[in-house]
Amino acid sequence: MSRWLERVTELIGIKTKSELAMQFAQALTDELSLSSCLILMPTPDGRRLVPHDAQVNASWAVNDLNTPFAHVLQSASPMSLSADELLFWQSDRAFAELVASVGMFESVCIQPLPIGSNHVQLLLHMQGDPKVVSAAFGCDDGKKFIDVFTKQWHLLEEIEQEQRDIQVLTESLHDMQRDTKQRDLADKLSQSLIGQSAVMQRLRQQIISAAESHLSVMVQGETGTGKELVAQAIHQLSNVSAKPMVAINCAAIPENLLESELFGYCKGAFSGADSDREGLIAQADGGTLFLDEIGDMPLSLQAKLLRVLETKKFRPIGGKEELNSDFRLVSATHVNLLAQVRSKQFRQDLYYRLFQYPLTLPKLAERLEDVDLLSQHFVREFNQQHGTQIRGLHYRALDCLKQYSFPGNVRELKHLVEFGCAQCREELEVSEASFANRIACLNVELQSSELAFNPPSASASSTQDEVGSVLNGDFSAISDLKKAVNDYEEVIIRARLNQFAGDRGRTAKSLGIPKRTLAYKCQKLEIKAL
Numbered sequence: 095m096s097r098w099l100e101r102v103t104e105l106i107g108i109k110t111k112s113e114l115a116m117q118f119a120q121a122l123t124d125e126l127s128l129s130s131c132l133i134l135m136p137t138p139d140g141r142r143l144v145p146h147d148a149q150v151n152a153s154w155a156v157n158d159l160n161t162p163f164a165h166v167l168q169s170a171s172p173m174s175l176s177a178d179e180l181l182f183w184q185s186d187r188a189f190a191e192l193v194a195s196v197g198m199f200e201s202v203c204i205q206p207l208p209i210g211s212n213h214v215q216l217l218l219h220m221q222g223d224p225k226v227v228s229a230a231f232g233c234d235d236g237k238k239f240i241d242v243f244t245k246q247w248h249l250l251e252e253i254e255q256e257q258r259d260i261q262v263l264t265e266s267l268h269d270m271q272r273d274t275k276q277r278d279l280a281d282k283l284s285q286s287l288i289g290q291s292a293v294m295q296r297l298r299q300q301i302i303s304a305a306e307s308h309l310s311v312m313v314q315g316e317t318g319t320g321k322e323l324v325a326q327a328i329h330q331l332s333n334v335s336a337k338p339m340v341a342i343n344c345a346a347i348p349e350n351l352l353e354s355e356l357f358g359y360c361k362g363a364f365s366g367a368d369s370d371r372e373g374l375i376a377q378a379d380g381g382t383l384f385l386d387e388i389g390d391m392p393l394s395l396q397a398k399l400l401r402v403l404e405t406k407k408f409r410p411i412g413g414k415e416e417l418n419s420d421f422r423l424v425s426a427t428h429v430n431l432l433a434q435v436r437s438k439q440f441r442q443d444l445y446y447r448l449f450q451y452p453l454t455l456p457k458l459a460e461r462l463e464d465v466d467l468l469s470q471h472f473v474r475e476f477n478q479q480h481g482t483q484i485r486g487l488h489y490r491a492l493d494c495l496k497q498y499s500f501p502g503n504v505r506e507l508k509h510l511v512e513f514g515c516a517q518c519r520e521e522l523e524v525s526e527a528s529f530a531n532r533i534a535c536l537n538v539e540l541q542s543s544e545l546a547f548n549p550p551s552a553s554a555s556s557t558q559d560e561v562g563s564v565l566n567g568d569f570s571a572i573s574d575l576k577k578a579v580n581d582y583e584e585v586i587i588r589a590r591l592n593q594f595a596g597d598r599g600r601t602a603k604s605l606g607i608p609k610r611t612l613a614y615k616c617q618k619l620e621i622k623a624l
């Protein structure tokens with residue numbers, strides 16, 4: 095068997111182009127006693143030629159006629175250059191360096207591959223005895239050996255191309271699947287977080303990507319814009335949705351209780367601690383902790399919260415051991431936390447930790463085009479809760495609503511729609527008359543800075559009757575003093591909240607009580623909204 099055919103067996107079964115090139119170049123070097131052998135292959139964009147041996151740090155433009163490579167590529171014919179002839183090819187520095195070691199009796203032979211084809215795929219750059227080289231390329235067995243190499247090379251290139259195609263296809267399939275999943279999620283979300291305005295569509299996309307990340311999310315927005323709803327959506331869309339979401343309103347809990355609510359305590363930690371109690375941080379392990387009104391968290395607790403977020407460890411009050419809790423944090427605020435950082439009421443380090451993924455909810459006044467959909471949604475909710483069949487809002491009623499600026503945002507719209515539904519007869523539409531007076535009143539109130547009484551919501555009307563009697567000096571209906579005092583307090587707080595469009599800061603100030611006390615009373619009296 096000829097030595098070339100023996101060499102062929104070394105090429106069979108090689109699975110990568112780089113290994114095939116190495117093996118082939120080595121076989122030629124051995125058989126033709128070459129002092130160097132390089133295979134030059136085109137880059138993926140086809141603009142340059144690079145050597146198979148990564149140690150040769152050079153490349154040549156395929157159309158640079160200052161090198162013999164470009165000429166061989168164009169003519170598809172081999173070229174042999176003696177040491178003397180090479181003196182004319184010194185203008186390209188990289189080529190000059192490549193051939194610097196060519197000896198007196200050597201030549202540089204540049205052979206296009208496949209042999210005899212007009213479609214050159216590779217160049218062979220050989221340095222050695224030109225007679226030996228041309229004899230090898232002229233004999234049948236030598237040609238067959240080279241032919242096997244070029245076919246094998248072509249095959250591996252096709253396989254590589256197929257693999258690249260498969261990868262591109264797989265990636266675009268993944269992209270399509272991700273887009274479809276995102277669209278499905280956005281559709282699902284649009285059934286609970288209503289609104290087709292551009293700003294709401296963008297918000298839903300942000301919620302989906304925030305839910306997919308593991309970052310701490312900060313939901314900012316005025317009262318009633320849907321911060322709690324967004325926090326719930328983030329939890330439900332996240333991969334911890336099967337685990338609990340634990341929520342706490344930092345403004346509604348007295349300062350001294352907030353720490354034990356969050357961290358829990360051990361038996362005997364303080365008087366009244368009769369047994370161990372697990373805190374919300376422990377309960378949120380694996381799930382989501384939602385800290386509403388985080389701007390109201392005292393500074394001392396802020397430092398402790400930061401430590402939990404950074405170390406995932408905490409110690410219950412009076413506890414000796416540290417416990418672990420790994421949760422996703424969602425916080426919400428309606429105040430400007432940055433201003434609080436500036437006035438040193440809020441820690442800067444915690445601020446940055448909480449704002450890993452900020453979401454800002456728009457005011458309803460900035461997306462009045464959503465009033466229509468939102469109103470339909472609230473009418474549907476009203477019908478479900480009350481077993482009614484109100485058809486919706488008359489278009490004039492809708493126009494009337496759109497004249498209003500909704501300082502209480504979506505919550506205020508919801509209550510207005512409920513108010514309209516409560517006045518509407520079954521199977522009819524809510525009329526303009528249901529809103530006109532009320533909105534006119536609300537507008538006057540908004541413009542006036544004077545204190546004015548606004549009728550409390552329907553749910554508080556019986557309480558108001560009782561309170562009305564009390565105000566008239568008739569105490570006969572009172573059978574429970576504590577309840578009567580609570581009712582009286584509730585009517586006052588509701589009226590004042592109504593007056594200030596749900597702004598708890600202004601309400602608390604006008605009643606001469608701290609905001610935290612107001613929040614506590616609201617929670618106790620179950621005053622959730624305007």
Ligand SMILES: Nc1ncnc2c1ncn2[C@@H]1O[C@H](COP(=O)(O)OP(=O)(O)OP(=O)(O)O)[C@@H](O)[C@H]1O
Nearest residue numbers: 286287288316317318319320321322323428504505
């Ligand atoms: N985009 C919306 N689609 C449907 N309902 C909404 C939307 N936004 C808010 N709501 C409804 O409005 C009410 C107030 O929402 P939520 O409690 O989430 O607001 P908030 O910003 O957390 O208010 P606050 O700051 O006063 O606690 C809820 O009944 C909620 O379901």
